[in-house]
Amino acid sequence: MTDLIVFRYGHRLLRDERVTTHCCLVARAFGCKKIIIHGMEDPILIKTVQSISDRFGGTFKIEFTENWKPVLQQLKQQKYTLVHLTMYGQLIQKAQKKLKKTKKIAIIIGSQKVPSDMYTLSDYNVSVTNQPHSEISALAVVLDRLQDSTKIKFKKAKIKIIPTEKGKQVKIQK
Secondary structure (H helix, E strand, O other), X not given: OOEEEEEEEEEOOOOOHHHHHHHHHHHHHOOOOEEEEEEOOOHHHHHHHHHHHHHHOOOOEEEEEOOHHHHHHHHHXXXXXEEXXXXXXXXXXXXXXXXXXXXXXXXXXXXXXXXHHHHHHXXXXXXXXXXXXXXXXXXXXXXXXXXXXXXXXXXXXXXXXXXXXXXXXXXXXX
């Protein structure tokens, strides 16, 4: 299984609070081990996502950084392939075969206009469509295409959803 992390560029308190939370939830649900957020530390975000992990399992982590470039350069030194999600990139269908063979991937998503350096520092600039769209949807599509998300297991879950055709079934673990 690929070692996946997400890098969120430009989190702005208040303005991006809900979207960044959803990016964290998607990253967690699709098997990423952590998200690194460029921007001001957000204790409410940490608490919200930690609460989800406590109830539904897993060991998802959130880190914050004020300087994006050294973090991405360090990830490259650690042999992560940097995949920047942008509507200007090549379609995921073209890149996914190579990316599925990659052992370590850092997926970069923005919340504001990214600097031009991001395009050149990244190993891949990838899109799910060449039209304006949400970073949340792009992240979900790409993560689903890179792995079989139905096989992801969440250890120490207190709540487990039992898939059903109709209705809801939840198992509470003790």
